[in-house]
Amino acid sequence: ARGVRRCEASLASDYTKASEVADLDWENLGFGIVQTDYMYITKCGQDGNFSEGEMIPFGPIALNPSSGVLNYGQGLFEGLKAYRTTDDSILLFRPEENALRMRIGAERMCMPAPSVEQFVDAVKQTVLANKRWVPPTGKGSLYIRPLLMGSGAVLGLAPAPEYTFIIFVSPVGNYFKEGLAPINLIVEDKFHRATPGGTGSVKTIGNYASVLMAQKIAKEKGYSDVLYLDAVHKKYLEEVSSCNIFVVKGNVISTPAVKGTILPGITRKSIIDVALSKGFQVEERLVSVDELLEADEVFCTGTAVVVVEYAGNKGVGVVSQQLYTSLTSLQMGQAEDWLGWTVQL
Numbered sequence: 001a002r003g004v005r006r007c008e009a010s011l012a013s014d015y016t017k018a019s020e021v022a023d024l025d026w027e028n029l030g031f032g033i034v035q036t037d038y039m040y041i042t043k044c045g046q047d048g049n050f051s052e053g054e055m056i057p058f059g060p061i062a063l064n065p066s067s068g069v070l071n072y073g074q075g076l077f078e079g080l081k082a083y084r085t086t087d088d089s090i091l092l093f094r095p096e097e098n099a100l101r102m103r104i105g106a107e108r109m110c111m112p113a114p115s116v117e118q119f120v121d122a123v124k125q126t127v128l129a130n131k132r133w134v135p136p137t138g139k140g141s142l143y144i145r146p147l148l149m150g151s152g153a154v155l156g157l158a159p160a161p162e163y164t165f166i167i168f169v170s171p172v173g174n175y176f177k178e179g180l181a182p183i184n185l186i187v188e189d190k191f192h193r194a195t196p197g198g199t200g201s202v203k204t205i206g207n208y209a210s211v212l213m214a215q216k217i218a219k220e221k222g223y224s225d226v227l228y229l230d231a232v233h234k235k236y237l238e239e240v241s242s243c244n245i246f247v248v249k250g251n252v253i254s255t256p257a258v259k260g261t262i263l264p265g266i267t268r269k270s271i272i273d274v275a276l277s278k279g280f281q282v283e284e285r286l287v288s289v290d291e292l293l294e295a296d297e298v299f300c301t302g303t304a305v306v307v308v309e310y311a312g313n314k315g316v317g318v319v320s321q322q323l324y325t326s327l328t329s330l331q332m333g334q335a336e337d338w339l340g341w342t343v344q345l
């Protein structure tokens with residue numbers, strides 16, 4: 001049972017069966033939680049050293065009602081994906097980038113974080129232990145959700161005395177119900193996602209709770225999601241609740257610069273490199289909301305959404321499609337990984 005430590009006998013024997021593909025309706029995967037077999041867990045105290053983790057059955061965890069995460073939102077998450085290739089191996093996409101981002105976020109949230117090596121190793125173990133849940137090629141991916149939280153008890157506002165790092169996984173298909181068809185976004189003029197000096201650039205759990213209201217209202221009006229503007233000028237594009245945004249005009253692709261209020265997406269960064277390699281000019285700068293009206297195409301990027309086109313009035317997004325195909329064929333092992341971004345399990 002490679003990759004699974006300290007398993008009970010019954011788990012270990014289950015795990016040997018894990019090479020088979022699970023019995024699931026692979027044709028109709030959305031972005032919902034599917035109960036998988038195992039999750040990774042490790043804890044650390046005030047010394048900041050996480051113990052060697054272990055794989056345990058996927059399920060509820062016990063948390064002190066006074067824990068830092070439950071009371072004061074001291075928590076961070078990550079998201080990455082594993083794909084099954086046609087020759088039945090499993091590929092991860094740039095997992096060390098997620099590990100680094102978690103470390104940066106943890107510093108902002110006054111939390112210790114696992115080392116890059118422990119993070120990547122834990123991701124590999126969790127995926128291998130749940131291998132049967134990695135969708136068949138072309139049917140989706142295994143979404144990997146690392147979570148870091150202040151699990152120790154506090155009452156006064158202070159960093160928690162103990163932290164828990166967990167990784168669970170779930171097979172997923174398309175994030176938006178539109179699938180690969182264009183989505184509709186509403187430009188938000190009342191709520192803001194982040195402010196200068198806040199936590200908009202890290203994947204802290206509170207950033208996602210705070211956008212639920214605007215998202216709910218948008219969905220009630222028939223939109224897929226919300227596009228946020230900057231909180232100071234109320235004029236420049238920031239990001240969508242769950243992804244970064246790009247505007248295409250001719251050969252120039254523009255995206256809001258990462259300056260503290262938007263998430264430095266790993267898909268964002270990868271798409272910039274792919275676009276540059278295809279001869280596009282990429283500008284990271286302030287992008288005014290007015291530019292949306294003049295754009296040839298608008299698209300969003302994120303681990304969960306991958307690359308999704310925004311429904312403008314100009315028809316099919318040729319550039320968005322080209323970049324989507326280039327990135328996903330790399331992630332799925334169907335194109336040469338000339339940038340060394342994939343990790344084979």
Ligand code: COI
Nearest residue numbers: 079080242302303304305
């Ligand atoms: C991701 O794209 O992985 C995210 O973390 C966004 C989340 C809201 C699904």
